[in-house]
Amino acid sequence: xxxxxxxxxxxxxxxxxxxxxxxxxxxxxxxxxxxxxxxxxxxxxxxxxxxxxxxxxxxxxxxxxxxxxxxxxxxxxxxxxxxxxxxxxxxxxxxxxxxxxxxxxxxxxxxxx
Amino acid sequence: xxxxxxxxxxxxxxxxxxxxxxxxxxxxxxxxxxxxxxxxxxxxxxxxxxxxxxxxxxxxxxxxxxxxxxxxxxxxxxxxxxxxxxxxxxxxxxxxxxxxxxxxxxxxxxxxxxxxxx
Numbered sequence: 410x411x412x413x414x415x416x417x418x419x420x421x422x423x424x425x426x427x428x429x430x431x432x433x434x435x436x437x438x439x440x441x442x443x444x445x446x447x448x449x450x451x452x453x454x455x456x457x458x459x460x461x462x463x464x465x466x467x468x469x470x471x472x473x474x475x476x477x478x479x480x481x482x483x484x485x486x487x488x489x490x491x492x493x494x495x496x497x498x499x500x501x502x503x504x505x506x507x508x509x510x511x512x513x514x515x516x517x518x519x520x521x522x
Numbered sequence: 523x524x525x526x527x528x529x530x531x532x533x534x535x536x537x538x539x540x541x542x543x544x545x546x547x548x549x550x551x552x553x554x555x556x557x558x559x560x561x562x563x564x565x566x567x568x569x570x571x572x573x574x575x576x577x578x579x580x581x582x583x584x585x586x587x588x589x590x591x592x593x594x595x596x597x598x599x600x601x602x603x604x605x606x607x608x609x610x611x612x613x614x615x616x617x618x619x620x621x622x623x624x625x626x627x628x629x630x631x632x633x634x635x636x637x638x639x640x
Contacts, residue, residue, distance in 0.1 A: 413564075446631075452611060454565075454631035500564060508553070509578065510615075510629060512564040 411436045413503050415513035422491045423521050429476075430486045430516045432501030441505040443477070445486045448498040448515070457499070460484065488518075496520040524548075526632035528614050534638045535604055543599040543635045547616030554597050555629065556589060559611040568612075571597060604639045611636050 412435045422428035434443070445457040460468045460477050467475050472492075476485045488495055501513040527546040535541050547554050556568040567581040571591045582588070586605075591597040601608055615629040 451633060452613070452636075453633045454613065454615070507578070508570060509567050510555070510557075510565070511567070512557075514562075514564040 411438075411503050411505060411511050413501050413511050413513040415501055415516050417516045418514070419517045419519070421519040421521060422488070424491055424493060426491055427487060427489045428491055428518065430488075430499055430501075430518070432484045432486070432513055434482050434484065434501070434503050436482070436503065436505060438505040441503060443475075443484045444502040444504070444510070445473070445475070445484075446500045446502060446512075447495075448500060449496075454500070458486065491520050493520050493522060526614055526616050526630050528612075528632035528635050530635055531633065532636045532638075534640060537606060537639055538603055540600065540602045541604055541637065543601075543612050543637070545597045545599070545614030545616075545632060547595065547597070547614070548630055549595075551616035551618055551630075552594060553617045554591060555615045555617075556597070556599050557613045557615065558583075559613060559634070561610070565613060568599070601637075604637075606639045609637055609639045 414433045416431055441462045443460045447455045447457050458468050458470045458473050460475055467477050472489045474487045496519055498515045498517050500515045503511045529544045552573055554571040557565040558568055559565050569576055569579040569589050573594045574591050586602045589599045611634040613631055613634040615631045617629045
C-alpha cells in the first residue's frame with residue numbers, strides 16, 4: 410500500500426523568507442501524481458501544486474515550487490517570499506492507479522511577521 | 523454548484539444517536555469521495571463513489587457507517603449509534619472522473635462537517 414510521510418509536524422518562517430516542507434512516499438507504481446494541499450482554519454482543502462511522476466521538470470506555481478526526486482521518492486514544497494496568508498496546515502498527497510488520494514499527517518506552518 | 527457543498531457545517535450529537543452528513547458535489551463530477559480527519563491526523567479515506575455505485579468502501583471503519591449516492595449527485599454519509607471516537611471532521615471531495623487530475627487539477631473538497639459526539 411502507498412504511504413505518505415511528512416516528518417515535520419510544525420514549521421515556522423519569517424515573513425518574506427523561504428521555507429521548505431518535506432514529504433516522502435512509498436509506492437511500487439511508476440505512474441502517479443503528487444500534490445500539496447493547504448488547509449486553512451476554514452477547513453477547505455486547497456490545491457497548491459501538483460506533479461506528474463512522468464515529468465522530470467519540477468512544478469512551479471508562483472511562489473510555490475517543488476523538488477521532486479523520483480528515485481528517492483521525495484517531494485518537498487518550497488514557499489518563497491512567505492506571506493501571512495500562507496499560514497495553514499499543509500498536506501502532501503499521492504494518487505496512483507486506485508484513485509484514492511493518500512495523505513500525509515500534515516505540517517502546520519506558522520508565518521511570523 | 524460552483525463548489526462542493528457540505529451540510530451541516532457543524533453537528534453536535536449525543537452518543538448513541540444517528541447522524542446524517544450531506545455532500546453536494548460539483549455538477550457533472552461523477553466521482554465522489556468521503557474522508558475523515560481526526561484531530562492531529564491526516565485525512566483517512568472512507569468510501570468512493572463512481573456514479574451511484576461504490577466500488578471501494580474499504581475505508582468505512584465499522585458497519586455503523588454507511589453511505590449512499592442518488593442521481594449521481596448528492597451523497598449522504600450515515601453514522602449509526604455514534605460513539606465518541608467518531609468525533610472528527612468529515613470531508614467530501616469530487617472529481618470529473620475517478621482519479622481525474624488532468625483537467626481539474628485534482629479533487630475539489632468541501633469545507634467539511636465537524637462532528638462532535640458528547
